[in-house]
Amino acid sequence: MRWLRYSLNGKISYGILDDGDKITAVNGDPLGGYEKTATRLQLADVKIEVPIVPSTFYCVGLNYVKHISTEGMTIPKKPDVGYRANNALLAHGEDVIIPADATRVHYEGELVVVIGKKARNISVDEVKKCILGYTIGNDVSERNWQASDRTFWRAKNSDTFKPMGPWISTEADVSTMQTVVSVNGAQTTCFETADMLFGIEEFISTMSGYLTLHPGDIIWMGTDGSSPNLQPGDRVDVSLTGLGTLSNRFVKQELS
Amino acid sequence: MRWLRYSLNGKISYGILDDGDKITAVNGDPLGGYEKTATRLQLADVKIEVPIVPSTFYCVGLNYVKHISTEGMTIPKKPDVGYRANNALLAHGEDVIIPADATRVHYEGELVVVIGKKARNISVDEVKKCILGYTIGNDVSERNWQASDRTFWRAKNSDTFKPMGPWISTEADVSTMQTVVSVNGAQTTCFETADMLFGIEEFISTMSGYLTLHPGDIIWMGTDGSSPNLQPGDRVDVSLTGLGTLSNRFVKQELS
Secondary structure, three states, rough: OOOEEEEOOOEEEEEEEOOOOOOEEEEEEEEOEEEEEEEEEHHHHHHEEEOOOOEEEEEEEOHHHHHHHHHOOOOOOOOOOOEEOHHHHHEOOOOOEOOOOOOOHHHHHHEEEEEEOEEEEOOOOHOOEEEEEEEEEEEEEHHHHHHHHOOOHHHHEEEEEEOEEEEEEOOOOOOOOEEEEEOOOOOOOEEEHHHOOOHHHHHHHHHHHOOOOOOEEEEEOHHHHHHOOOOOOOEEEEOOOEEEEEEEEEEOOOOO | OOOEEEEEEEEEEEEEEEEEEEEEEEEEEEEEEEEEEEEEEEEHHOOOOOOOOOOOEEOOOOOOHHHHHHOOOOOOOOEEEOOOOHEEEEEEOOOOEEEOOOOEEEEEEEEEEEEEEOOOOOOOOOHOOOHHEEEEEEEEEHHHHHHHOOOOHHHHHOOOOOEEEEEEEHHHHHHHHHEEEEEEEEEEEEEEEHHHHOOHHHHHHHOOOOEEEOOOOEEEEOOOOOOOOOOOOOOOEEEEEEOOEEEEEEEEOOOO
């Protein structure tokens, strides 16, 4: 099942995407419960919104070997949890605004896990049943700020730096996915989810030893490879097997 | 005005605290608008809840000189923004659970700023009108994990590690406040908000150059001094001039 969060006439709702481009409108949402309605919509007639706004926005900072070596970091021995910020979330199809003083902006295509059920102290075997589904994230990063600042606040959490979507897929074989990133239609990065250092089950089970995961929380699972220096006008497409394509254009901030 | 978020008969509401211990119930909330009702309650008859659950939970990692030197860090030259996580929030009067494998748990008493109005690209002079009010935070930290892990996830964001409250005060002279922390009634730390490296106006104005602050976002302004190693059974009181006292007991996690 594919859960789409969309707006129509100023109202944000959830719907179920089927037959490729049809939406069955629902009352309710995938976390609190829902009923299908008789209303059918066309995907082209609605605005796609960020598929979920989490209570806590988690990520895995370093989870693929090639990316870690590219960034000059050492390979972590255990899963440490990172954070991103809701202000930076951006929907599929919206523009990433490159800040006026940014000079080295990269993409990072990532698998995103969406939590469906409250979880604390769960074993590796119990993780899957706490997951609602999966979507795609682009962990946009300004590399000079990432190197110069003590934290990632503007390097990774400037407004519009966290595109996510286009929808949540509840079924996916996350062990055999390819992540393919293209800039202006030409493939620039390709990697396998099978190459993660810390898999979804291990990571979430470890987290749950110290913290409670809540329905709607999201975990971005990290990236591999490197990115070209993105330029104003570039369009970045992040595709994951079975999940669709997250597409955003990059434009330069205009100072008023 | 003091905004209290409380629960009664399983329902969470906002109310206005007056005459010391009386609550005027309202319809609505301080961010979206409200109307007073004729219902009056006694503070002792309700459960105090966390005064706000933010969309993004910001903090200032290093903002007082003595604390920075105690932690062996260098004094930052510019304000870099940190993050904490909603899973860790805890109300006034609730118990901080010391994880079974934690060995060096410290308090950090902090002034908390609550954002009232959406803000982007604002000057230092415009900051005050975007603030709803102020409350108190205790940035509980496990120092061994803070030193050993790549991130602060379990060192600072284990469940119950972020007590906040008891209420939001809309008027406060933040430039002349004293923060006093006591353990089991004996004062252990005292410092002045006037000693912040980066003041509220400078910090928020800088943040707003790259990100949008939303109503309900919170910013924890950092701590000074050091803490004893807290033991199960200890009660920590954090008092800020004019804001009240945030009080929590520390207990050891019981493994089932």
